[in-house]
Amino acid sequence: MPMGGAALDLTGVPLPEETLLAAKQSDAILLGAIGGYKWDTNEKHLKPETGLLQLREALKVFANLRPASVLPQLVDASTLKKEVAEGVDLMVVRELTGGIYFGKPRGFSTDENGEEIGFNTEVYATYEIDRIARIAFETARKRRGKLCSVDKANVLEVASRL
Numbered sequence: 755m756p757m758g759g760a761a762l763d764l765t766g767v768p769l770p771e772e773t774l775l776a777a778k779q780s781d782a783i784l785l786g787a788i789g790g791y792k793w794d795t796n797e798k799h800l801k802p803e804t805g806l807l808q809l810r811e812a813l814k815v816f817a818n819l820r821p822a823s824v825l826p827q828l829v830d831a832s833t834l835k836k837e838v839a840e841g842v843d844l845m846v847v848r849e850l851t852g853g854i855y856f857g858k859p860r861g862f863s864t865d866e867n868g869e870e871i872g873f874n875t876e877v878y879a880t881y882e883i884d885r886i887a888r889i890a891f892e893t894a895r896k897r898r899g900k901l902c903s904v905d906k907a908n909v910l911e912v913a914s915r916l
């Protein structure tokens with residue numbers, strides 16, 4: 755089903771109704787690359803990435819699991835020092851439907867000095883933190899039992915409280 759840049763070329767929108775319907779009716783979706791330089795200067799609502807965000811939101815796919823491991827055969831191909839890259843076996847758990855990508859208010863304005871400013875809002879509800887944390891803990895339990903929260907709790911009070 756067309757999605758992202760391919761869908762823009764075919765239908766003029768990054769996430770056509772038929773694609774979303776097919777996705778909703780499927781048990782699983784295999785998603786390929788969605789963008790490219792060709793659409794980089796499109797308005798935001800006509801960018802391939804917007805289609806992906808619409809899909810994440812519509813399907814409520816809030817948990818993104820990104821494994822990272824280094825095959826022994828490829829350890830010397832890494833830009834990292836061998837002793838750092840060797841044996842890497844991580845699972846990154848990333849929250850996908852909350853936070854700064856979706857937070858409001860967002861946009862552009864002018865400050866008191868007449869300077870143009872831009873802003874995006876990082877906002878999470880407790881339930882969003884709770885459910886992604888559960889996925890992370892459950893995933894860690896099935897692996898080595900280790901979990902590291904990547905945040906900036908020493909500066910951002912919201913990160914440490916929720």
Ligand SMILES: CC(C)[C@H](C(=O)O)[C@@H](O)C(=O)O
Binds near residue numbers: 803806807
């Ligand atoms: C295409 C873009 C919206 C997306 C993201 O930033 O989430 C991608 O870079 C990714 O990491 O899956």
